[in-house]
Amino acid sequence: xxxxxxxxxxxxxxxxxxSTHRSFLRKIVLETAYPVQEIFSGSIQGIKDAWLRxxxxxxxxxxxxxxxxxxxxxxxNLVAYEESYQEAQRLKKLLSxxxxxxxxxxxxxxxxxxxxxxxxxxxxxxxxxDGLRNGMPVIAYPGLIGRLxxxxxxxxxxxxxxxxxxxxxxxxxxxxxxxxxxxxGSRGMILKYISKAQDVQKGDVIVSSGMGGVFPKxxxxxxxxxxxxxxxxxxxxxxxxxxxxxxxxxELLVLTSDESTFE
Amino acid sequence: MLYYILxxxxxxxxxxxxxxxxxxxxxxxxxxxxxxxxxxYAGFRLDFVRGTYLALVLGFIFDCLSGSVPGVFAWxxxxxxxxxxxxxxxxxxxxxHVIVLFSFICTFLKQIVIDLFYFLAFDMNVLVSAYxxxxxxxxxxxxxxxxxxYGMDRxxxxxxxxxx
Numbered sequence: 001x002x003x004x005x006x007x008x009x010x011x012x013x014x015x016x017x018x019s020t021h022r023s024f025l026r027k028i029v030l031e032t033a034y035p036v037q038e039i040f041s042g043s044i045q046g047i048k049d050a051w052l053r054x055x056x057x058x059x060x061x062x063x064x065x066x067x068x069x070x071x072x073x074x075x076x077n078l079v080a081y082e083e084s085y086q087e088a089q090r091l092k093k094l095l096s097x098x099x100x101x102x103x104x105x106x107x108x109x110x111x112x113x114x115x116x117x118x119x120x121x122x123x124x125x126x127x128x129x130d131g132l133r134n135g136m137p138v139i140a141y142p143g144l145i146g147r148l149x150x151x152x153x154x155x156x157x158x159x160x161x162x163x164x165x166x167x168x169x170x171x172x173x174x175x176x177x178x179x180x181x182x183x184x185g186s187r188g189m190i191l192k193y194i195s196k197a198q199d200v201q202k203g204d205v206i207v208s209s210g211m212g213g214v215f216p217k218x219x220x221x222x223x224x225x226x227x228x229x230x231x232x233x234x235x236x237x238x239x240x241x242x243x244x245x246x247x248x249x250x251e252l253l254v255l256t257s258d259e260s261t262f263e
Numbered sequence: 264m265l266y267y268i269l270x271x272x273x274x275x276x277x278x279x280x281x282x283x284x285x286x287x288x289x290x291x292x293x294x295x296x297x298x299x300x301x302x303x304y305a306g307f308r309l310d311f312v313r314g315t316y317l318a319l320v321l322g323f324i325f326d327c328l329s330g331s332v333p334g335v336f337a338w339x340x341x342x343x344x345x346x347x348x349x350x351x352x353x354x355x356x357x358x359x360h361v362i363v364l365f366s367f368i369c370t371f372l373k374q375i376v377i378d379l380f381y382f383l384a385f386d387m388n389v390l391v392s393a394y395x396x397x398x399x400x401x402x403x404x405x406x407x408x409x410x411x412x413y414g415m416d417r418x419x420x421x422x423x424x425x426x427x
Contacts, residue, residue: 011334012333015332015333032271040283044286
């Protein structure tokens with residue numbers, strides 16, 4: 001054993017002195033180790049790759065979570081932008097009305113609805129504090145839709161034309177035939193007191209007559225959708241549909257100018 | 264006889280596996296030197312001739328495969344085996360804390376001796392940080408030693424129905 005130990009020491013010093021790394025035994029060991037190393041490195045590399053792929057997948061999962069969260073945020077933003085865009089479009093239409101006519105308007109937002117059997121009204125977020133008074137005409141693009149009936153300090157109630165208590169003076173734009181447009185609830189409106197002798201056709205446009213001083217003259221009210229000449233009585237039975245979808249009201253204009261300024 | 268014939272091949276297998284694990288787990292920053300644990304285990308359990316042969320062969324193969332100066336690891340492993348062999352008469356080598364402490368000291372001293380050898384032979388100045396790495400490495404080996412010893416004992420029981 002001592003001889004072996006000494007021979008090892010000699011080997012070390014011999015190698016240090018002559019710097020030979022190419023001994024026969026060393027070559028044998030390297031040749032023996034090579035196939036083993038190749039087999040192991042193949043399998044270890046496979047494990048390493050699998051591990052790295054797993055780590056990568058975990059990373060992807062995290063990234064996926066983040067992206068989903070970002071996507072939800074962006075979706076919310078998109079909905080908000082879409083909402084703002086549509087609101088802008090509606091306000092643009094209202095603005096086009098207010099620019100077209102030389103009157104003073106107050107813009108209001110619909111904050112509530114009352115769609116009971118006999119009542120068709122909406123609540124708006126403006127009131128006496130904003131200069132509103134009972135009876136003021138209310139407009140939604142492209143024409144009149146009702147008038148104020150209850151005005152509080154900051155909230156007002158609008159009586160829509162389709163309410164059965166609503167009656168306004170209207171004329172058929174084409175032949176200037178005058179009648180009363182009354183509310184008919186879910187059926188829309190009816191044009192009353194038009195004699196059977198009058199020429200009224202489906203599609204005729206009804207505008208405000210301006211009589212009574214409540215509504216300015218020439219504003220759109222609705223369109224004739226049905227004319228019944230067969231009914232009993234002296235007058236025609238004319239059904240009128242409003243131009244605006246009253247179930248989708250969101251922003252309105254209230255005409256605050258004095259009645260004296262109406263043409 | 265079979266032991267003397269098979270040992271070099273098994274040693275190649277062990278050293279290759281050891282370097283692979285080191286590369287895979289520690290990315291070559293630490294050396295997971297199971298071969299040293301084998302030498303210490305041999306010192307505690309094997310007879311003198313077999314153990315010395317194992318230490319020499321294992322050390323020499325480690326030298327060849329690691330690219331160090333031929334004989335350095337063979338020499339150090341043999342010294343460690345002899346130390347383990349003689350100390351096993353004095354210590355209770357069945358106790359866990361003895362195994363942990365002895366493995367830790369052997370690994371750490373081995374690293375210092377290697378560094379010293381390279382410093383004297385090639386004037387290579389080893390950084391202080393290398394000692395902290397050697398410390399961590401020794402700690403890992405020390406902590407894993409009882410597990411390794413237990414595994415080897417169990418294998419011995421399975422193969423020979425008694426402790427090696």
